Amino acid sequence: MDAMDVLEEDLIAEAVSAIETEVETYVGTHKLTSLIIPFLVTLILIIIGGYLMKKHSLITSNKRSFVICGLQGSGKTNLFHLLTNGKLPILTVSTLEPKSGDLLLNEEFTNHKTFQDIEIIDFPANSKLKNLYLLPYFHDKINEIQGIIYMIDSSNFDTKSCHQVAEDLFEIMNITEGKPNGIDFMIFANKNDLFTSKKTNKIKEMLESEIGKIHQLKLRSLNNVEDTDDDKDNLDIATKDGKFQFQLLDGNVDFAEGNIFKDKYSKIMDWLYEKIVN
Ligand SMILES: Nc1nc2c(ncn2[C@@H]2O[C@H](COP(=O)(O)OP(=O)(O)OP(=O)(O)O)[C@@H](O)[C@H]2O)c(=O)[nH]1
């Protein structure tokens, strides 16, 4: 080994020792930082993961809605106000677009997990607005719908309005019955404070007969033209011996009467709580 080699080795040894000292000092001063950084990264990952999981569960499952629908002037918006803020509105004008709100809960249910995220939606009844809002909603959000409150003005239920309600129900139930197990209905005969009001039994009987007729007409016209998806008749299962019966549908159909003006709508509340729990 000549003098040059010795010098070279000395220089290398010096450089290594200098690097070692530098690294030791760095690790010494950055010990805290080197521990904090992985900890912070883990924490951030946990927070982001938690947020994404929550967001995902909101998108996929939690939301449950109850739809209020029915003919114009049946009392839907008044009911909506009672269910979402506990008070009747001073004045209502005909609804022009859907309005949604959280179900106002009885004190005993306020902190109950099962009763959270329940949405009530009041839809306009006018036929053009129904095509614009209600029917697309049924098609898009069918799995979020927990039940339908169908309002009827029982004080104005003659042959003509019975036919209109029957056509409306026929159209809606055709959609809801397309879903496995259907969707449950509460058909509420409102305005029974007025002396012209009809009893639930009578309304139900008239509706079954009228829906039966509409169903038969539809069947005949279907036999004459080619069946398309839009013309599909899902109410066939509810017809026995030529008679339509609500109780044969996949979804449960409950009838009740009362009037929301005099606080007589407890049947709707009982029904809502029952549907939420089940
Ligand atoms: N007597 C009586 N009148 C009622 C009752 N419920 C609602 N009304 C009246 O019926 C009318 C229509 O009520 P709304 O709640 O606006 O009816 P709606 O179904 O929302 O009407 P649209 O939005 O036009 O489809 C209003 O004048 C209410 O005051 C009731 O239980 N008894």
Ligand SMILES: [Mg+2]
């Ligand atoms: Mg309204």
